[in-house]
Amino acid sequence: MTPIPVKNNGKELYTYDAIVVGSGISGGWAAKELCEQGLKTLVLERGRNVEHITDYPTSEKSAWEFPYRLSTVLQDRRQSPVQSSCPVYNEATKHFFVNDQEHPYIQEKPFSWIRGYQVGGRSLTWARQCYRLGELDFEANAKDGIAVDWPIRYREIEPWYDYVEKFVGISGQAEGIPHLPDSQFLPPMELNCVETHLKQQIRRHYKDRILTIGRVANLTRGWNGRGPCQHRNLCNRGCPFGGYFSSNSGTLPAAAHTGNLTLRPDSIVAEVLYDERKNRATGVRVIDAHTHEVTDYYARIIFLNASTIATASILLNSVSSRFPNGLGNSSDQVGRNLMDHFMMGGAQGEFEGFQDQYYSGRRPTGFYVPRFRNISPETRSKDYLRGFGYQGRGERAEWGELYRGTSGFGESLKATLATPGPWNVVMGAWGETLPYDDNRVTIDTQERDQWGLPLVRVNFKYRENEINMRPDIKNSAAEMLEKAGFKKVEKFYFDQPPGSAIHEMGTARMGRDPKTSVLNAFNQMHDVKNVYITDGSCMTSSACQNPSLTYMALTARACAHAVSEMKKLNL
Amino acid sequence: MKRRQAILGITLLGAGSVAFSGFKWISWYKKPDLVYIHSQKKLLAALAETIIPATDTPGAIDAGVPNFILKMVLENTLKVSQNRFIEGLKAVDPYSISRFGKSYIKCSRKEQNEVMRHFEKDGKPFEGIPGKVERKLIGNSFFTTLKEYTCVGYYTSMTGATQGLAYVFTPGHYTGCIPLFAGQKSWAIR
Numbered sequence: 080m081t082p083i084p085v086k087n088n089g090k091e092l093y094t095y096d097a098i099v100v101g102s103g104i105s106g107g108w109a110a111k112e113l114c115e116q117g118l119k120t121l122v123l124e125r126g127r128n129v130e131h132i133t134d135y136p137t138s139e140k141s142a143w144e145f146p147y148r149l150s151t152v153l154q155d156r157r158q159s160p161v162q163s164s165c166p167v168y169n170e171a172t173k174h175f176f177v178n179d180q181e182h183p184y185i186q187e188k189p190f191s192w193i194r195g196y197q198v199g200g201r202s203l204t205w206a207r208q209c210y211r212l213g214e215l216d217f218e219a220n221a222k223d224g225i226a227v228d229w230p231i232r233y234r235e236i237e238p239w240y241d242y243v244e245k246f247v248g249i250s251g252q253a254e255g256i257p258h259l260p261d262s263q264f265l266p267p268m269e270l271n272c273v274e275t276h277l278k279q280q281i282r283r284h285y286k287d288r289i290l291t292i293g294r295v296a297n298l299t300r301g302w303n304g305r306g307p308c309q310h311r312n313l314c315n316r317g318c319p320f321g322g323y324f325s326s327n328s329g330t331l332p333a334a335a336h337t338g339n340l341t342l343r344p345d346s347i348v349a350e351v352l353y354d355e356r357k358n359r360a361t362g363v364r365v366i367d368a369h370t371h372e373v374t375d376y377y378a379r380i381i382f383l384n385a386s387t388i389a390t391a392s393i394l395l396n397s398v399s400s401r402f403p404n405g406l407g408n409s410s411d412q413v414g415r416n417l418m419d420h421f422m423m424g425g426a427q428g429e430f431e432g433f434q435d436q437y438y439s440g441r442r443p444t445g446f447y448v449p450r451f452r453n454i455s456p457e458t459r460s461k462d463y464l465r466g467f468g469y470q471g472r473g474e475r476a477e478w479g480e481l482y483r484g485t486s487g488f489g490e491s492l493k494a495t496l497a498t499p500g501p502w503n504v505v506m507g508a509w510g511e512t513l514p515y516d517d518n519r520v521t522i523d524t525q526e527r528d529q530w531g532l533p534l535v536r537v538n539f540k541y542r543e544n545e546i547n548m549r550p551d552i553k554n555s556a557a558e559m560l561e562k563a564g565f566k567k568v569e570k571f572y573f574d575q576p577p578g579s580a581i582h583e584m585g586t587a588r589m590g591r592d593p594k595t596s597v598l599n600a601f602n603q604m605h606d607v608k609n610v611y612i613t614d615g616s617c618m619t620s621s622a623c624q625n626p627s628l629t630y631m632a633l634t635a636r637a638c639a640h641a642v643s644e645m646k647k648l649n650l
Numbered sequence: 651m652k653r654r655q656a657i658l659g660i661t662l663l664g665a666g667s668v669a670f671s672g673f674k675w676i677s678w679y680k681k682p683d684l685v686y687i688h689s690q691k692k693l694l695a696a697l698a699e700t701i702i703p704a705t706d707t708p709g710a711i712d713a714g715v716p717n718f719i720l721k722m723v724l725e726n727t728l729k730v731s732q733n734r735f736i737e738g739l740k741a742v743d744p745y746s747i748s749r750f751g752k753s754y755i756k757c758s759r760k761e762q763n764e765v766m767r768h769f770e771k772d773g774k775p776f777e778g779i780p781g782k783v784e785r786k787l788i789g790n791s792f793f794t795t796l797k798e799y800t801c802v803g804y805y806t807s808m809t810g811a812t813q814g815l816a817y818v819f820t821p822g823h824y825t826g827c828i829p830l831f832a833g834q835k836s837w838a839i840r
């Protein structure tokens with residue numbers, strides 16, 4: 080190989096206390112915490128800069144200001160088939176998604192890797208659903224004898240959930256469910272009348288099921304200088320009111336405020352540099368996204384927050400004679416145990432009542448039905464382990480749902496489309512996926528991208544446990560709707576490729592034993608103590624809750640640990 | 651939670667279909683005669699207005715729908731659907747002349763409705779194979795495309811959204827339950 084010319088003459092200039100790779104949900108938190116603890120922190124982000132508000136070019140636009148009025152654009156479907164399969168992808172948001180052609184990867188089996196390469200990562204486009212994991216989840220692997228045990232229990236993460244929630248701002252309703260612990264809530268958003276009806280009926284018919292308003296990182300009142308939410312439900316364009324939590328509106332400004340932050344966009348981290356004599360990571364190698372110039376940066380501690388699949392690929396690409404299979408990979412677990420929730424199964428139904436009721440405003444969340452299977456001996460399923468939660472929404476059919484199904488045209492069609500249609504509820508499950516060591520991310524030995532980096536390969540499929548959950552997912556949803564008096568109840572299951580839930584995780588799992596896991600109980604690499612990984616790759620099991628809140632809590636916790644270890648001169 | 655829209659979108663594509671002749675199908679894959687569409691703006695406008703006529707609120711023409719249909723058919727429509735649309739457009743006048751002895755734009759509103767009903771019947775989605783597969787294979791009928799683009803074009807236009815429906819860009823609040831008042835229009839967006 081030809082030697083890479085590296086621009087690092089004058090090393091001090093390129094040396095920091097801490098380096099954070101990635102500025103998405105977890106990287107933003109690492110930046111904030113480390114900066115606030117007084118560390119000079121360099122955040123390296125492969126994508127372009129996105130300034131809060133200034134760089135939300137579509138946030139004030141109405142449908143008629145877009146060439147195709149926000150309908151599916153064939154050109155995008157062809158050019159970016161994976162990204163454009165995300166329901167949130169449209170003319171108003173596509174600048175926050177990568178272009179599949181510029182960022183290829185290899186799908187050994189179909190796997191949708193939905194990405195946003197920019198400052199803020201996917202914190203700009205996420206659906207902001209926030210649910211804590213509970214003790215049930217942290218104990219699950221040990222109890223079931225699956226994979227490895229989580230090295231922490233709920234009580235260890237609980238104060239860190241409190242801590243991040245107080246900053247993020249999450250609206251929701253306290254319900255006191257042990258396996259779905261309450262967050263520090265801002266006032267909940269309202270359920271509408273059909274949802275309230277369903278809630279009451281569920282309570283009446285089932286002693287261990289409830290329906291609650293979605294727990295969402297939208298601010299129902301002004302919070303830490305942001306918001307409140309204006310109920311426009313245009314969040315994934317970026318919010319000019321700072322009405323929801325993103326790195327751009329929340330953590331990055333807080334980090335910058337300390338004066339300790341250096342944010343470097345357009346900086347692709349290719350690998351982590353490792354010093355064999357000291358058994359430490361010394362820094363990272365960066366390729367400039369535009370000039371392709373290579374620069375090394377150095378720091379005492381390194382946080383990897385490039386998101387699950389990207390972080391695994393950085394580790395696998397960081398080879399040395401000590402770690403020929405990738406940095407910190409003596410366990411051979413890096414890249415393995417990839418998980419994603421599976422969704423797109425559930426039921427929908429129509430409700431005949433409440434014809435004289437409507438709602439006003441656009442609520443940026445739906446409702447949630449927490450997991451009710453395998454939470455106690457009485458609720459044990461004989462077909463599968465773990466369970467699922469439903470996310471759903473009740474609404475009156477409006478023109479977008481009605482025009483295809485309404486026959487005819489002319490005045491009668493126009494009148495129908497201008498009138499609120501029947502109430503309907505759709506609810507879809509988010510199911511837990513077990514970790515399997517051959518659901519795996521690797522890097523290709525031949526093919527490279529335009530920066531000379533090996534292409535990521537993803538090999539993933541659902542197994543028996545996930546497939547066995549499907550009938551219950553459909554039947555339970557339909558049953559609840561039927562018991563609540565809904566008509567035209569229909570079950571559905573749309574086979575979307577894995578990855579579509581955009582909850583990839585597990586590729587550098589936490590565990591107690593360095594032989595079978597990559598990270599310890601503080602997200603510190605067993606093998607290389609000054610490297611911390613706190614994005615989704617750290618997850619030992621997937622639970623069925625939307626995971627980002629847990630990444631945030633683990634990140635804040637790991638930062639506190641790193642800072643204290645540095646103070647003790649252990650790092 | 652936009653995902654739900656996708657869910658609903660998929661289920662609402664509906665189901666369709668019996669046999670369709672192989673010959674026809676192949677003809678829908680030829681290079682579409684896009685020049686022809688450009689020459690038919692007046693006809694397109696009249697057709698769109700039949701789908702959404704001016705009433706106490708503006709109609710498709712006032713809302714600029716014909717241009718939207720044109721743009722969508724030319725730039726953002728699968729070749730099969732483009733061909734079926736053009737084929738349909740070419741069939742309108744011959745049919746209205748055979749029925750009423752005049753071209754579509756010369757017909758009265760009532761006569762235009764008759765003609766449109768013919769094309770609606772003709773373009774009913776097939777029954778049997780799932781709608782999604784049908785759409786992939788044979789695209790949409792002339793009427794389905796016309797109706798879809800007219801509705802989308804109308805309700806996403808400033809005129810259609812603000813006058814044909816209720817449009818509030820920045821609601822400020824969400825209220826889950828309010829009594830519907832007489833004549834209240836649907837929300838334009840969610």
Ligand SMILES: Cc1cc2nc3c(=O)[nH]c(=O)nc-3n(C[C@H](O)[C@H](O)[C@H](O)COP(=O)(O)OP(=O)(O)OC[C@H]3O[C@@H](n4cnc5c(N)ncnc54)[C@H](O)[C@@H]3O)c2cc1C
Nearest residue numbers: 101103104105125196200201206207208348386614625627
């Ligand atoms: C439409 C949508 C809806 C979602 N809804 C929810 C939800 O409701 N609730 C929930 O919990 N989660 C949701 N998610 C998932 C959530 O967005 C992710 O879990 C979360 O963003 C992960 O945080 P992260 O920090 O690991 O990665 P990201 O937020 O993806 O950030 C990673 C960052 O690292 C950068 N990066 C990658 N590689 C490199 C490199 N080599 N060098 C330098 N930088 C690099 C990327 O550009 C990116 O900015 C949703 C996601 C999407 C897209």
